[in-house]
Amino acid sequence: MKTLSARQQCIIDFLGRFAQERSYPPTVRDIVSGCDISSTSVVDYNLDILEREGYIRRHPGISRGIELVSRVVASHIRQIPIIGQIAAGEPIPVPAPDAWDVTVSSEMLEVSEDLTRGREAVYALKVKGTSMIDALINDGDIVLMQNVNTVENGEMAAVWLKAEKEVTLKKVYRDRKRIRLQPANSQMKPIYAEPDNIEIQGRVIGVIRQLA
Amino acid sequence: MKTLSARQQCIIDFLGRFAQERSYPPTVRDIVSGCDISSTSVVDYNLDILEREGYIRRHPGISRGIELVSRVVASHIRQIPIIGQIAAGEPIPVPAPDAWDVTVSSEMLEVSEDLTRGREAVYALKVKGTSMIDALINDGDIVLMQNVNTVENGEMAAVWLKAEKEVTLKKVYRDRKRIRLQPANSQMKPIYAEPDNIEIQGRVIGVIRQLA
DNA sequence: TGTAGCAGCGAACAACTGTTCTATAGAAGA
DNA sequence: TCTTCTATAGAACAGTTGTTCGCTGCTACA
Numbered sequence: 419m420k421t422l423s424a425r426q427q428c429i430i431d432f433l434g435r436f437a438q439e440r441s442y443p444p445t446v447r448d449i450v451s452g453c454d455i456s457s458t459s460v461v462d463y464n465l466d467i468l469e470r471e472g473y474i475r476r477h478p479g480i481s482r483g484i485e486l487v488s489r490v491v492a493s494h495i496r497q498i499p500i501i502g503q504i505a506a507g508e509p510i511p512v513p514a515p516d517a518w519d520v521t522v523s524s525e526m527l528e529v530s531e532d533l534t535r536g537r538e539a540v541y542a543l544k545v546k547g548t549s550m551i552d553a554l555i556n557d558g559d560i561v562l563m564q565n566v567n568t569v570e571n572g573e574m575a576a577v578w579l580k581a582e583k584e585v586t587l588k589k590v591y592r593d594r595k596r597i598r599l600q601p602a603n604s605q606m607k608p609i610y611a612e613p614d615n616i617e618i619q620g621r622v623i624g625v626i627r628q629l630a
Numbered sequence: 631m632k633t634l635s636a637r638q639q640c641i642i643d644f645l646g647r648f649a650q651e652r653s654y655p656p657t658v659r660d661i662v663s664g665c666d667i668s669s670t671s672v673v674d675y676n677l678d679i680l681e682r683e684g685y686i687r688r689h690p691g692i693s694r695g696i697e698l699v700s701r702v703v704a705s706h707i708r709q710i711p712i713i714g715q716i717a718a719g720e721p722i723p724v725p726a727p728d729a730w731d732v733t734v735s736s737e738m739l740e741v742s743e744d745l746t747r748g749r750e751a752v753y754a755l756k757v758k759g760t761s762m763i764d765a766l767i768n769d770g771d772i773v774l775m776q777n778v779n780t781v782e783n784g785e786m787a788a789v790w791l792k793a794e795k796e797v798t799l800k801k802v803y804r805d806r807k808r809i810r811l812q813p814a815n816s817q818m819k820p821i822y823a824e825p826d827n828i829e830i831q832g833r834v835i836g837v838i839r840q841l842a
Numbered sequence: 843t844g845t846a847g848c849a850g851c852g853a854a855c856a857a858c859t860g861t862t863c864t865a866t867a868g869a870a871g872a
Numbered sequence: 873t874c875t876t877c878t879a880t881a882g883a884a885c886a887g888t889t890g891t892t893c894g895c896t897g898c899t900a901c902a
Contacts, residue, residue, distance in 0.1 A: 425879090440689070441697045443654050445859060457881045462861065464879090477652070481693040481859055481888065485653045528742035533840055554766045554839075556814060574841050602768060627766075627837040628745055629786050635849090657889060669851045674891065676849090693858065693889055 422473075426464050428453040430473055433486045443482040496534050498527040504543040504550075504561060504576065504585065527560065533624050539565035540623065552601035553587040555625055561587070562624035574602065574622040580615050587622055638676050640665040642685055645698045655694040708746050710739040716755040716762075716773060716788065716797065739772065745836050751777035752835065764813040765799040767837055773799070774836035786814065786834040792827050799834055 422430065432452040436444040444452065449461045465484065468474045477483030527542045534540050545559045553574070555561065561576075569575045575590050577599060588599035588609075597616055600608040644664040648656040656664065661673045677696065680686045689695030739754045746752050757771045765786070767773065773788075781787045787802050789811060800811035800821075809828055812820040 423879090440695075441655070442689075442692075442694050445693070446861090447859070455880090457883095458860080459862080459882080460880055477654075479860065479887075480654075481657070482654050483652075483860085530740035533838070551766070554763070554768050556766050622841055624841060625837070625839040626745070627839075629834055629836060637849090658891090659889070667850085669853090670890080671852080671892080672850055691857075691890065695890085 422468075422471075423464075425453065425455070425460075426468055426473075429461070429464055429468065430486070433474065433484060437486065443484045445482055496529055496531055496540075498529060498534070498540055498542045498562065500527055500542040500544060500560070502543055503546045504587075527562075527626070529562070529624075529626070534562065535623075537564050537623065541565065550587050552606045553622075554602045555587060556627065558627070560626045560628075561622055562626070563620040564623050566621050567618055569618055569621050576619040576622060577611075578617040578619050579611060580617065585619065590618070635676075637665065637667070637672075638680055638685075641673070641676055641680065642698070645686065645696060649698065655696045657694055708741055708743055708752075710741060710746070710752055710754045710774065712739055712754045712756060712772070714755055715758045716799075739774075739838070741774070741836075741838070746774065747835075749776050749835065753777065762799050764818045766814045767799060768839065770839070772838045772840075773834055774838070775832040776835050778833050779830055781830055781833050788831040788834060789823075790829040790831050791823060792829065797831065802830070 429449055432449055433444065436448065436452065446458045446461045446465075449455065449465075450458055453461075455461055465474065465476060469476050473487060475485040475487055477485075541563055543561050543563055545555055545557060545561060548557050550556070550559075563576065569590050571591050572589055574587060576585055576587055577590065578585050586599065588601060591598040591600060593610075595613075597611045597613055598608050599611060599616075641661055644661055645656065648660065648664065658670045658673045658677075661667065661677075662670055665673075667673055677686065677688060681688050685699060687697040687699055689697075753775055755773045755775055757767055757769060757773060760769050762768070762771075775788065781802050783803050784801055786799060788797055788799055789802065790797050798811065800813060803810040803812060805822075807825075809823045809825055810820050811823060811828075
């Protein structure tokens with residue numbers, strides 16, 4: 419990427435502002451008036467350069483067919499339903515099939531696609547209490563979960579301990595016969611469980627914490 | 631809002647899909663082919679209804695001038711620059727004024743407005759190492775920071791300990807003469823510091839962790 | 843049976859808009 | 873001085889696109 423001329427910088431800025439205010443891209447002639455340029459061909463000329471340098475993407479022959487590539491990301495927003503809470507003493511709520519519906523769930527969380535990585539069946543839970551401290555998760559945090567019944571070795575999961583009637587967030591490892599549940603905080607010791615005492619309730623794919 | 635006809639529902643869906651895939655709205659004729667309609671006037675007719683019912687907004691005479699109002703979501707998204715990393719042994723990078731620029735920063739993070747709460751001067755840092763464990767922050771986490779020099783009592787801040795040449799994330803309390811730095815993990819003990827040994831480098835407003 | 847309203851169709855117009863062509867001026871280099 | 877490259881300007885063309893108009897078929901209702 420070479421350095422941009424003042425005019426090219428102005429065009430990039432204008433593209434961003436325009437798309438922000440209205441919700442569609444500008445025409446070549448919009449840019450003419452927005453950047454005090456006196457000919458559409460000058461805009462065309464500079465847009466070609468900006469595309470060659472990778473700042474924008476053009477769609478030939480299509481009106482308003484200009485994309486700001488750094489903003490492409492903006493369209494990859496995902497809405498996640500917050501379907502309940504997670505606490506040590508109770509199993510996590512199993513998401514009902516219609517809970518995904520945007521209109522049904524009361525609270526929605528908006529995250530970028532690169533946090534969910536395109537996974538299906540993702541939902542969110544609010545953490546109640548400080549029992550997940552050893553997973554580096556505090557009271558009030560929001561946990562992003564994926565609705566699965568099994569996890570790979572080493573993945574963080576919500577595990578229901580049947581005998582203890584307790585849910586815990588741990589990294590799950592299969593050691594020979596037993597299951598090793600390892601806290602995210604490596605300073606803490608793992609606990610071991612019999613395979614038929616645990617139930618994987620979901621995979622933890624992320625944590626979001628809001629302070630003050 | 632009345633219930634929509636199948637055709638109107640199809641148009642709404644198409645508007646969403648189209649804007650998602652490309653990053654500009656469709657033309658009337660795009661809708662014609664996208665919804666198997668045989669005349670542009672039918673689209674025009676139904677768009678008018680959709681606008682009257684409040685589902686979309688139209689910009690007369692402007693090509694691709696159709697906004698999906700229910701997807702206002704896009705405007706609740708904020709782009710945060712990831713300007714560097716935070717580790718125990720080095721001061722956190724002070725954001726240069728132009729680091730906010732979308733085109734300048736290499737990596738951007740997208741978060742919903744309710745995470746930043748409309749604050750100014752917000753940036754993000756990637757956590758390097760496990761030295762922030764007592765703040766319940768792990769290696770690889772992303773910390774959302776606000777560029778301020780002072781914080782309220784009890785707020786989490788990035789504190790530079792001059793003598794120790796170390797940055798740490800703690801809740802800051804002013805106790806009589808000394809400053810008490812309290813870990814987020816309430817099981818951990820606070821440390822105390824002299825006022826002229828510390829420098830507030832920013833307020834921590836959130837944490838994002840991505841697993842597996 | 844006649845009327846009114848809704849939904850759709852096809853064609854056409856006029857404005858909008860991307861693109862191209864020619865020309866000009868300055869800077870850099872041979 | 874001549875050439876080349878870059879940046880700009882104005883004009884024109886052709887395809888794109890929003891909008892309108894007349895017409896048809898259907899249903900409901902009196």
